[in-house]
Amino acid sequence: MLHLRVATGPDWLERAVSDLGELLLDHAHCEQKAAGNAVALSFRYPTHPFLMRPLAELAEEELGHFREVLGRLEARGLEFRPQRASEYAGRLRRSVRPGEPERLLDTLLVSALIEARSCERFQILAEGCPDRDLAAFYGGLLASEARHHRVFLELARRIATVDAVRERLDELSEIEARVLFEAPASVRIHG
Ligand SMILES: [Fe+2]
Numbered sequence: 001m002l003h004l005r006v007a008t009g010p011d012w013l014e015r016a017v018s019d020l021g022e023l024l025l026d027h028a029h030c031e032q033k034a035a036g037n038a039v040a041l042s043f044r045y046p047t048h049p050f051l052m053r054p055l056a057e058l059a060e061e062e063l064g065h066f067r068e069v070l071g072r073l074e075a076r077g078l079e080f081r082p083q084r085a086s087e088y089a090g091r092l093r094r095s096v097r098p099g100e101p102e103r104l105l106d107t108l109l110v111s112a113l114i115e116a117r118s119c120e121r122f123q124i125l126a127e128g129c130p131d132r133d134l135a136a137f138y139g140g141l142l143a144s145e146a147r148h149h150r151v152f153l154e155l156a157r158r159i160a161t162v163d164a165v166r167e168r169l170d171e172l173s174e175i176e177a178r179v180l181f182e183a184p185a186s187v188r189i190h191g
């Protein structure tokens with residue numbers, strides 16, 4: 001159960017596989033950001049020891065994914081390069097409320113939704129990417145992204161009641177769907 005309000009439409013796969021190099025570059029950025037966010041969160045909340053081990057494990061795993069995607073880029077003779085900031089992640093992060101404990105709760109739930117959307121799209125790539133080797137690669141990443149989604153939800157449940165988590169997750173998944181729908185069409189995992 002990924003808690004996504006809307007499913008990805010059929011046009012996304014067509015766009016995504018139209019430039020696999022560009023897709024892999026975006027994916028590399030996603031994994032790098034996921035690792036960086038996990039580390040940053042552990043620095044921001046030294047007061048919350050229960051976050052440390054899950055975040056350390058997450059950071060390590062995302063860094064491993066980053067390295068794997070870099071390998072895929074290199075295999076295609078492509079280099080990592082800068083990318084314009086993602087509107088999807090930027091707008092979602094801006095929906096995080098200031099002030100604690102809302103800020104931490106929202107950050108965990110937004111992270112859970114980003115993981116869920118990655119998972120959904122990796123599944124689509126695993127089934128429909130014409131490069132079968134790459135399709136298998138995405139098939140192999142699916143389970144970790146689904147697990148990351150659950151980890152962030154479990155952490156959210158440590159700081160809020162089941163009802164409070166459900167209510168805010170409902171609101172944020174509504175926002176996620178809108179942000180995704182309004183994002184400019186581009187060759188991105190969250191495009
Ligand atoms: Fe990842």
Ligand SMILES: [Fe+2]
Nearest residue numbers: 034115145148
């Ligand atoms: Fe992840």
